[in-house]
Amino acid sequence: DVVLTQTPPTLSATIGQSVSISCRSSQSLLDSDGDTYLNWLLQRPGQSPQLLIYSVSNLESGVPNRFSGSGSETDFTLKISGVEAEDLGVYYCMQATHAPLTFGSGTKLEIK
Amino acid sequence: QIQLVQSGPELKKPGESVKISCKASGYTFTDYAMHWVKQAPGKGLKWMGWINTYTGKPTYADDFKGRFVFSLEASASTANLQISNLKNEDTATYFCARSGMMVPWDAWGQGASVTVSS
Numbered sequence: 001d002v003v004l005t006q007t008p009p010t011l012s013a014t015i016g017q018s019v020s021i022s023c024r025s026s027q028s029l030l031d032s033d034g035d036t037y038l039n040w041l042l043q044r045p046g047q048s049p050q051l052l053i054y055s056v057s058n059l060e061s062g063v064p065n066r067f068s069g070s071g072s073e074t075d076f077t078l079k080i081s082g083v084e085a086e087d088l089g090v091y092y093c094m095q096a097t098h099a100p101l102t103f104g105s106g107t108k109l110e111i112k
Numbered sequence: 113q114i115q116l117v118q119s120g121p122e123l124k125k126p127g128e129s130v131k132i133s134c135k136a137s138g139y140t141f142t143d144y145a146m147h148w149v150k151q152a153p154g155k156g157l158k159w160m161g162w163i164n165t166y167t168g169k170p171t172y173a174d175d176f177k178g179r180f181v182f183s184l185e186a187s188a189s190t191a192n193l194q195i196s197n198l199k200n201e202d203t204a205t206y207f208c209a210r211s212g213m214m215v216p217w218d219a220w221g222q223g224a225s226v227t228v229s230s
Contacts, residue, residue: 037216039216039217041157041217043157048207048220048221048222048223049149049157049207049209049220050220051215051216051217051218054215054216054217054218058215060215060218061215061218090156092156092157094157094159094217096211096216096217099171100159100161100173100174101147101159101173102159103156103157103158103159104156105156106156106157
């Protein structure tokens with residue numbers, strides 16, 4: 001199974017600060033069709049996960065553009081440019097290139 | 113608007129069975145796959161598998177073969193998850209999530225809590 005290693009496990013940020021979360025895969029997530037199926041999700045406290053970014057860098061509709069994704073093959077990053085209070089929660093990367101689909105262990109973002 | 117509405121919380125004893133439903137609205141049900149995800153208390157997300165809502169064919173992750181069954185009531189735009197012979201470790205919140213060719217994982221149910229306790 002593909003292992004996704006997220007760092008850091010926890011992140012503490014002030015409002016307005018920019019932060020990055022890393023997601024490293026145990027194997028390349030580049031699919032034979034040319035796409036890379038690496039997504040980022042946010043799970044706010046007591047809520048279901050929501051999609052932020054799909055296929056590495058595509059912003060889901062309605063998601064603020066302070067969120068951005070980048071990377072390729074095995075190394076991926078989610079950046080939040082100017083954290084807001086509503087951004088607190090647990091961020092997960094997930095891959096859908098290889099079966100079984102797998103999730104990272106999560107990065108908890110706390111607001112100072 | 114697009115919604116996935118799941119059934120309510122369940123409290124079961126070990127050995128019993130439970131059926132969780134996920135009713136879709138706001139889109140053509142058969143145009144999107146439906147995935148199931150488990151989240152144990154205080155833990156991360158684990159993919160259980162998915163069901164092709166057009167053909168009805170289910171695919172299970174290895175850890176969810178045997179006691180877990182995905183099914184459809186297509187006429188009601190509903191996907192179901194049934195768990196038999198419940199064990200304490202099945203205590204979790206179970207999410208359904210749709211995934212399409214263009215935008216994956218863009219809608220999730222609110223989660224269905226299952227507690228297994230004697």
